[in-house]
Amino acid sequence: MEYYNNRLCATVQDLAGIVSADTLRQMQHRGTVERMRRGCFECEALYVVESMPSKYRVEVYRKYPESRRTTGTGYLLDEIMLDTAAVDYFERYLLQDGRHLTTDKQQEYVNNASILNRCGDILKAHADQRGKHGKAMLTGEFWQKAAAALDRIEEMWPNSLPRNAKRLQQKFNDYAQNGYEVLVNGRFGNKSAAKVNSDVKASLIQELLADRRNLNNEQVCMMYNIMADKMGWKSITAGAVGEWRKKLSLTVYAGRVGETKLRANKMMQVKRSRPTAALMHWSADGWDAELLFQRTTINKKTGHRTTTYHNRLTIVVILDTCCNYPIGYAIGEGENPGLIKEALRNAVNHTRELFGKRYRTMQFQSDQYSIKTMTPTYAVIADKVTPARVKNAKAKPVEPYFGEINRKYCQMMKNWSGFGITSNKDLQPNIDLMNKYRHEFPDEEGCRKQLESIMELERQKKREQYMAMFGNLKPEQLLELSDEQYLLNFGEDTGRQNAIEGAGLRPTILGVKRDYDCFDARFREYEHVRWTVKYDPDDLQQVLAVNEDGSLRFMLEAKYVQPMALADRKEGDGEQLARVGAFNRGLEQSIGERRAKAQETLHTAFSGIPELNGTLHKLLLVDSDGQHKNQRNAGRLPAIDEAEYEEVENKDRFAERAKTAALKDTDDLELTDLY
Numbered sequence: 001m002e003y004y005n006n007r008l009c010a011t012v013q014d015l016a017g018i019v020s021a022d023t024l025r026q027m028q029h030r031g032t033v034e035r036m037r038r039g040c041f042e043c044e045a046l047y048v049v050e051s052m053p054s055k056y057r058v059e060v061y062r063k064y065p066e067s068r069r070t071t072g073t074g075y076l077l078d079e080i081m082l083d084t085a086a087v088d089y090f091e092r093y094l095l096q097d098g099r100h101l102t103t104d105k106q107q108e109y110v111n112n113a114s115i116l117n118r119c120g121d122i123l124k125a126h127a128d129q130r131g132k133h134g135k136a137m138l139t140g141e142f143w144q145k146a147a148a149a150l151d152r153i154e155e156m157w158p159n160s161l162p163r164n165a166k167r168l169q170q171k172f173n174d175y176a177q178n179g180y181e182v183l184v185n186g187r188f189g190n191k192s193a194a195k196v197n198s199d200v201k202a203s204l205i206q207e208l209l210a211d212r213r214n215l216n217n218e219q220v221c222m223m224y225n226i227m228a229d230k231m232g233w234k235s236i237t238a239g240a241v242g243e244w245r246k247k248l249s250l251t252v253y254a255g256r257v258g259e260t261k262l263r264a265n266k267m268m269q270v271k272r273s274r275p276t277a278a279l280m281h282w283s284a285d286g287w288d289a290e291l292l293f294q295r296t297t298i299n300k301k302t303g304h305r306t307t308t309y310h311n312r313l314t315i316v317v318i319l320d321t322c323c324n325y326p327i328g329y330a331i332g333e334g335e336n337p338g339l340i341k342e343a344l345r346n347a348v349n350h351t352r353e354l355f356g357k358r359y360r361t362m363q364f365q366s367d368q369y370s371i372k373t374m375t376p377t378y379a380v381i382a383d384k385v386t387p388a389r390v391k392n393a394k395a396k397p398v399e400p401y402f403g404e405i406n407r408k409y410c411q412m413m414k415n416w417s418g419f420g421i422t423s424n425k426d427l428q429p430n431i432d433l434m435n436k437y438r439h440e441f442p443d444e445e446g447c448r449k450q451l452e453s454i455m456e457l458e459r460q461k462k463r464e465q466y467m468a469m470f471g472n473l474k475p476e477q478l479l480e481l482s483d484e485q486y487l488l489n490f491g492e493d494t495g496r497q498n499a500i501e502g503a504g505l506r507p508t509i510l511g512v513k514r515d516y517d518c519f520d521a522r523f524r525e526y527e528h529v530r531w532t533v534k535y536d537p538d539d540l541q542q543v544l545a546v547n548e549d550g551s552l553r554f555m556l557e558a559k560y561v562q563p564m565a566l567a568d569r570k571e572g573d574g575e576q577l578a579r580v581g582a583f584n585r586g587l588e589q590s591i592g593e594r595r596a597k598a599q600e601t602l603h604t605a606f607s608g609i610p611e612l613n614g615t616l617h618k619l620l621l622v623d624s625d626g627q628h629k630n631q632r633n634a635g636r637l638p639a640i641d642e643a644e645y646e647e648v649e650n651k652d653r654f655a656e657r658a659k660t661a662a663l664k665d666t667d668d669l670e671l672t673d674l675y
Contacts, residue, residue, distance in 0.1 A: 001064050002046070006156065009036045009046035010060060018059045019052075027053075053103070058087050079118070080157060086113035089180050101184075109183045111159045116175050119146055143169045160185075201233060205244050210255030217241040275322040277472035279351070279479075282327065282361040282382070283398040284343065286316045286335035286369075290406050292415045293447035294438070309438040312417065315451050316343040319398045320361075325466040327351070329455045331448050337370045344381055345490040348481055349538070354463075355470060358486055360479035365396060380489045383479055409454045415441045484555055487544035491534030497548075500527045505545060505556055507533040516543055516556035519579075521587050523554045 001014050012021045019027075024047060027033040033052050039045030049060050061082055090106040101109070123142065143165040150161055150168075162168045174182045204227060208220045215223070217238040225235040245252070254262040275281045289312060296307045314335050318328035328347025332339040351359040364382030366374070368390050378385045388396050410416050414437055418428040442450065498507050504517030516533075523545075529552065531545040545554045560576040563569055 001049075004036050004046050007036060008049045010049050011044040011046060013044070014064075015047070015056075015060070018063065019056050050107070055091070058084050080114055080153070081118070083110060083114045083117055086110045086180055093184065108158060108160055109180070111157045112161050112183050113175070113180060115150070115153070115157060115159055115161060116172050119172055120176065140165075143172075201228075205236075205241065206248050206251060207255075209241075209245055209248055210252035212255060214256045217245065275320075276469075277477070278320055278322050278325070278466055278470040279359055279361050279473060280477075281321045281363045281365065282318050282347070283321055283365045283396050284316065284318045284340065285367055285396055285398040285402075286314050286339070287402040288312050289315050289447075289451055290410050290417045290419070291413060291447055291450055292417050292438075292441050293444050294441045295444060309441055311444070313444070313447055313451065314339065315455075316340050317398060317401070317455075318343050318347040319401055320466065321397045322469050323462055323465050324397070324401055324404075325462045326455050326458050331451050335369065337373050340370070340374060341377060341490065344377065345486075348381060348486060348490070351481075354467065358481040358483075360481045362477060362479065367396065377489055380485055381481065405454060405458075409457075413450065415447070415450075483542065484544060484553060487534045487536060487542075487555075488546065488553065491536055491544060493532050493534050497530040497532055499530050500524065504559060505531060505533065507543070509533070509535055509540060509543075510537065514540065515559035516545075517559055518545070518554045518556045519583055520554055521583075521590060523556075524587075526552060 001008065001010055003009070012024060015024065024033060028035045028047065034048040035045060036048050037043065037046040049057060052060070061084055087106075087110050090101055090109050093101050093106075095101070119142075126142075147163050147165045147168045150159065150163055153159075162171055171182075205220065205224055208215060208223055220241045221236060221238045224241070227233075228235050250266060253266055291312065292309055293311050293313070294307055294309045295311050296305055298305050313331055313333060315329055315331050316335060316339050317326050319325070320327045327350055328343045328345075330339050330343035330346055332342075348358045348360070351357070360380070361382045363384045363386060364378050366378060366385075366387050368387055371387055375385065406419065416429060494507050494509060496507070498505050500523070503515050506513060506515050508514070526547075529547050531547060533543050533545055533556075535543040541558050543556050545556055546552070562573055562577060
């Protein structure tokens with residue numbers, strides 16, 4: 001740091017860490033910084049500190065505090081120090097119309113504050129030395145000398161302080177009481193000379209500029225002057241309207257082009273980072289693919305054949321935004337809830353292909369299309385559902401993905417139809433050549449294969465990266481989708497209801513009668529219920545049976561077919577047979593336990609009422625001796641010594657009962673009834 005021609009200057013080395021050499025040279029070239037001396041082999045270039053922007057100037061004074069002192073201005077105003085607080089204040093200062101002070105005005109007001117600060121320091125020092133009376137004697141003489149010194153320091157400290165001693169003193173007193181604000185000229189930036197200066201006039205021109213018809217400057221000028229003539233105002237020119245259009249561009253933008261464009265082009269945008277792992281965030285949308293196909297229709301009445309070539313298919317893509325991986329897709333003739341559901345089914349099935357299980361996503365983003373209908377389905381495949389705001393395409397990562405697919409793949413095909421209707425016309429395909437080659441367009445099936453190949457190629461390119469990002473998920477972030485949830489929400493149904501038969505449930509699926517059964521014992525308790533069967537066409541090994549109101553749901557397995565001949569048995573047949581046997585034994589045991597419990601309950605409840613004790617009071621069932629009353633009255637007679645009776649073995653009982661039955665000409669007894 002050094003003074004050159006009585007001005008504080010700095011070299012590039014002095015400014016290291018504050019401003020780079022390249023930036024300094026650029027500012028000097030633009031005239032933002034004054035270069036006091038050119039650099040050469042023997043000396044370095046010098047740049048005037050006071051000519052630098054305030055943000056650099058403040059940093060210089062902070063780094064070199066001693067540089068704020070100057071000499072040679074007369075004894076009264078020696079050692080003026082730059083007021084860095086004033087630099088910051090006036091740099092941030094806003095006028096009523098929202099503008100900042102110009103750089104020159106900022107420097108002027110900072111110098112004024114620095115000079116007045118020095119005046120205050122001198123007054124305080126003399127007051128401390130001489131007392132109050134000495135201060136009063138000093139003030140008159142001091143302000144005269146201070147006003148005279150302002151001209152001497154003008155070159156180094158350009159200022160706008162009053163040269164009159166009395167007015168300078170008044171300015172100092174006002175500054176000491178109210179601070180930096182009093183240094184700003186009240187007329188600075190005043191628009192008092194403008195023709196349009198009242199609220200009414202400004203409001204009128206603002207509303208004309210914001211008119212939905214998007215009027216140009218000449219039209220606004222004409223309409224304003226018609227009103228001005230009736231109201232007795234001064235007329236304006238189209239040039240003045242243009243200035244107001246610049247000033248009010250934000251306010252009138254929505255009226256001119258609409259709220260959607262206002263949000264997209266003027267409002268603050270949120271910048272987001274991609275998910276750090278797979279299955280964290282899915283984004284879905286539909287796109288009318290820019291690939292044309294030909295379709296031939298026949299008039300049933302006339303038999304006339306008509307071929308059209310402008311047809312397009314719609315593809316709904318479920319995009320995992322961690323690496324723009326198309327986790328699911330579906331192709332159809334138009335976007336609808338069914339096509340979206342098909343894409344979601346493809347997505348969850350693809351997770352099983354990749355990871356061995358069906359998984360849900362942590363967050364799902366969609367547009368507002370059929371949002372009420374689709375929200376329950378979205379809630380099944382996602383922990384959180386966050387639809388984008390209406391007409392807010394920027395919020396959906398899948399939107400730019402479609403543009404990438406269009407440029408990367410579709411544009412390379414002969415049947416490419418171009419970009420959107422709002423794009424540059426010069427970038428669209430040659431219509432004449434398209435008409436020439438339209439007969440080479442594929443049919444609908446060929447166009448479907450084009451789109452499918454694009455999606456599969458995208459998956460193939462990004463699969464390795466996507467699998468690696470799946471490893472970034474924490475165990476608690478894995479959300480599995482059960483088979484029951486999958487079939488309930490994404491399964492197809494047969495269109496008919498079925499009742500339980502001896503072989504289980506026998507629905508007709510894809511034109512074939514199939515057998516299904518359930519190893520849940522509760523399923524057999526609902527023989528009276530008619531079931532809707534939901535299935536996955538790609539996996540018919542299990543289906544879901546649902547009753548009419550959805551309150552009962554059972555997963556059914558395809559019946560395992562056992563060979564009749566033992567010679568045909570293969571591995572696994574024995575295990576499946578044992579599984580059925582174990583289930584049946586468990587079912588029998590469960591039934592027996594429930595019967596025993598019911599009998600115990602009844603015995604406890606009716607034991608105190610002889611007339612209701614057991615079935616002997618209701619049914620005339622004789623014993624082996626052909627007696628009924630003896631058994632009925634046994635509970636009323638005195639206890640009989642059990643030693644008088646001897647338990648009869650099964651074989652003896654069988655013989656006795658058979659003999660009695662033969663004597664009474666009763667029906668033949670089955671062995672199973674006696675054992």
